[in-house]
Amino acid sequence: MKLSLVATLYRSAEFVVEFHLRISQAAQQLVGDDYEIVFVNDGSPDSSLELAAQLSEVDYHVVVVDLSRNFGHHHAMMTGLRHARGERVFLIDSDLEEDPAWLLSFSEQMEREKVDVVYGVQKQRKGKYFERWTGRLFYKLFRFLSGLEVPDNIVVARLMSRRYVDALTQHDERELFMAGLWVITGFEQRAQFIIKRSRDETTYTLRKKVAQLVNSITAFSSAPLVGIFGVGCAIFLLSAIYTCFLVINWLFLGSPPSGYTSLMASIWLLGGLVIAFVGVVGIYLAKVYSEVKHRPNTIVRNIYRQTGGRSVE
Template sequence: MKLSVVSTLYRSAPYIRDFCARVSAQARAFAGDDYEIILVNDGSPDDSLQLAISEHLADPHVVIVDLSRNFGHHKAMMTGLAHAEGEYVFLIDSDLEELPEWLESFARRMHEEKCDVVYGVQVERKGGRFEQVTGTWFYGLFRLVTGVALPRNVVTARLMSRRYMKSLVLHDEREFFIAGLWHLTGFDQRAEPVEKLSHSETTYTLGHKVSLLVNSITSFSSAPLVGIFYVGVTILVFALAYIAYAVYVRLTAATPVSGYTSLIASVWLLGGLMVSFMGVIGIYLSKVFVEAKRRPYSIVRDVFRRSA
């Protein structure tokens, strides 16, 4: 198999037919008849699965991986990659905001530069002011906390060599940040500027973005735990310095250091820090708990694939 195209389905019914037609045209130009289109149904509540099965019956190149429920976009993508058999793997979203026609330019770049991955980055981040600002602080905070410089405004679409893809799916984590894994896997990766379309408003609220940031950082780095140690040491140094100052004043001025308000403020400060630190530790403990149980990150209910 020369090429595998992998995509996920969730509320994708309006796009499936057009997506399959356009992807098939690009795949045929790239690999002749030696390709497959893997659609992972991530527990979509609409009729995406039925439409995908219709595409499979009409075109045996279309492979359907039906998950038992909704596991999330990132886990569905990893499941699809695990089922890919191609020498090259083209990962792309099915909502047509990312163009199937990018395959041609990605393949040309990969051939010219002999690299393992060509991935898309937005020339200008799509969406309104909220989308652009939150995207900027997401990558900025991630880099500040973890020290890892992820490509900014990266999209899902990427063309990968099989050796890269096989290394990527070796990550057997239950809670993961897939953009971090793309970067962590290494190999020779090149960015291709693209213009992503926007068919609708983003469904990611500020709360969702904060949750994603917390999950991304704690899944990819232990920096917050190290940060807790240094903050604790800093507080200890200031506390010792204040104690020394209070003793000095008491011995020299023969009067105690006053300040009931500052005392209460200090108690609230330390109490808040302790609770927040316990919360950070709790997040990591919960991830250890999830990983220790070794539950599968997705469950496949059925696979529709043509016979060999």
């Protein structure tokens, strides 16, 4: 099979039919009839699964992988890539913010530059000022703490070679951050500037964005732990210097240390630092706990194909 098209479904009912039509047109223009469309239903609470299953009954190109519950966007993407069989794999969101026609320009660039990956990057991040500002801050923090050169405003849409997908799916982490995995997998990758359509609503709330920031940094960087060690050493050094000053002041000047306010401020400062540092260590410990249990990243409930029946994994 020449081409696999992979998309996840979550609250996607209003987009599924149009997405299927547009991605099919792009695929047929590129490879004729030799392609598949892999939809991964990530526990969508709307009718996304029913609509995708109906498409699989009338279009033999469509395969629907139905997860047993919502596992998260990144886990769903990895599941779709593991089910893709094509020589090339085009990963894209199904909400039509990303244009299915990008497949053609991505393929042209891949052929021209002989690379393994062509991915989309927004010239300017979509959304309002707060969304753009937090996006820039996220990537700056991630690059600073992890050392990985993840481009600003990268999008999901990307065309990948078979060998790259095989290498990418070897990662068996429980805590996934796909943008980081895309970078550390290596191979020759090139960006293509695109314009992403903006919708008013988003399934990524502020709470989810903060959780994603914490997860991505702790998954790819030990810098917070190193920072804790550095701050601890600095506090110890300052405390030692101040203690020497107090002893010298008491021995030679005869004025004992005093000051309830400075004492309480020091206690609160050190107490807050200790609690914060224990929290950071706890996050890393929780990740170790999650990895050693080695639970499956996703559980597939059903796979829908044109036969009209259901095969269970």
